[in-house]
Amino acid sequence: xxxxxxxxxxxxxxxxxxxxxxxxxxxxxxxxxxxxxxxxxxxxxxxxxxxxxxxxxxxxxxxxxxxxxxxxxxxxxxxxxxxxxxxxxxxxxxxxxxxxxxxxxxxxxxxxxxxxxxxxxxxxxxxxxxxxxxxxxxxxxxxxxxxxxxxxxxxxxxxxxxxxxxxxxxxxxxxxxxxxxxxxxxxx
Amino acid sequence: xxxxxxxxxxxxxxxxxxxxxxxxxxxxxxxxxxxxxxxxxxxxxxxxxxxxxxxxxxxxxxxxxxxxxxxxxxxxxxxxxxxxxxxxxxxxxxxxxxxxxxxxxxxxxxxxxxxxxxxxxxxxxxxxxxxxxxxxxxxxxxxxxxxxxxxxxxxxxxxxxxxxxxxxxxxxxxxx
Numbered sequence: 200x201x202x203x204x205x206x207x208x209x210x211x212x213x214x215x216x217x218x219x220x221x222x223x224x225x226x227x228x229x230x231x232x233x234x235x236x237x238x239x240x241x242x243x244x245x246x247x248x249x250x251x252x253x254x255x256x257x258x259x260x261x262x263x264x265x266x267x268x269x270x271x272x273x274x275x276x277x278x279x280x281x282x283x284x285x286x287x288x289x290x291x292x293x294x295x296x297x298x299x300x301x302x303x304x305x306x307x308x309x310x311x312x313x314x315x316x317x318x319x320x321x322x323x324x325x326x327x328x329x330x331x332x333x334x335x336x337x338x339x340x341x342x343x344x345x346x347x348x349x350x351x352x353x354x355x356x357x358x359x360x361x362x363x364x365x366x367x368x369x370x371x372x373x374x375x376x377x378x379x380x381x382x383x384x385x386x387x
Numbered sequence: 388x389x390x391x392x393x394x395x396x397x398x399x400x401x402x403x404x405x406x407x408x409x410x411x412x413x414x415x416x417x418x419x420x421x422x423x424x425x426x427x428x429x430x431x432x433x434x435x436x437x438x439x440x441x442x443x444x445x446x447x448x449x450x451x452x453x454x455x456x457x458x459x460x461x462x463x464x465x466x467x468x469x470x471x472x473x474x475x476x477x478x479x480x481x482x483x484x485x486x487x488x489x490x491x492x493x494x495x496x497x498x499x500x501x502x503x504x505x506x507x508x509x510x511x512x513x514x515x516x517x518x519x520x521x522x523x524x525x526x527x528x529x530x531x532x533x534x535x536x537x538x539x540x541x542x543x544x545x546x547x548x549x550x551x552x553x554x555x556x557x558x559x560x561x562x563x
Contacts, residue, residue, distance in 0.1 A: 281522020292511015316512020
């Protein structure tokens with residue numbers, strides 16, 4: 200498949216599903232942090248488990264070489280620090296980068312402002328890069344890049360653990376949603 | 388399409404999260420099978436920053452240690468992630484249109500700062516834009532795609548992302 204076509208088609212499917220789930224709505228997205236709307240974790244964990252199990256099956260069938268898949272390097276300090284910034288910015292700004300595109304396409308002006316902020320953040324980062332370059336390779340874990348490497352357990356056991364964790368997210372999340380106002384709906 | 392004509396349409400309810408999660412998982416799996424990597428977003432905004440810099444402040448951008456490399460190739464936007472993000476925009480537009488959910492508004496005032504909503508959107512965006520460069524990935528690239536390949540970086544990102552997000556959202560008061 201050509202690069203352009205695969206990018207457009209897979210991206211369009213991604214954007215379509217995000218919008219269907221309500222992930223262009225900043226009230227819904229931040230409901231996860233207020234613990235009143237667990238849709239973000241429900242959707243995300245389901246997707247992660249589906250893709251992880253799917254990749255494992257394709258690998259066992261010999262259809263996928265897991266070594267050829269992109270694996271983020273284990274700069275765990277950088278991932279933790281970046282995650283902290285992104286978590287705070289998401290909770291305050293109402294979006295993550297992908298969902299701000301979805302918010303903008305459904306007419307949200309605040310999503311356009313957030314997107315502009317993303318560019319400013321990248322400019323800020325580039326501006327101070329020489330003095331903070333060390334942050335991007337902070338805390339490297341040298342014994343491997345995956346959970347399986349770090350804990351010496353098979354990918355299959357980790358997948359099984361994630362299925363159980365996902366079920367837990369659905370049970371816990373639904374209970375907390377019932378105790379509060381519940382998930383944010385599309386009708387205002 | 389004016390916002391007035393849209394107000395009369397009742398927006399369709401959002402999809403069940405389990406169904407949406409399975410569909411998103413299928414898209415993510417298909418992306419890995421076709422391209423060898425997952426889905427992303429900030430790879431594009433960084434390239435867009437380099438592209439804008441190239442046209443607005445070429446000397447500074449070329450000399451910059453971080454953006455200079457991207458500009459050197461000539462066209463920083465010439466990458467798979469650009470097409471993927473254009474796809475995200477088109478797919479989201481189609482979905483929102485079909486569901487009657489296109490409505491021009493400044494959303495999020497209730498939970499995210501009231502009349503200061505433009506500022507929370509801007510400051511949040513800057514923090515995310517900066518943090519995503521430190522971690523070399525964002526919610527899509529590291530949390531979703533990085534977790535699907537069971538990477539330590541993906542799960543580490545997820546842990547601090549949620550912990551700090553929980554704390555930060557406590558700083559905001561709900562407006563009546």
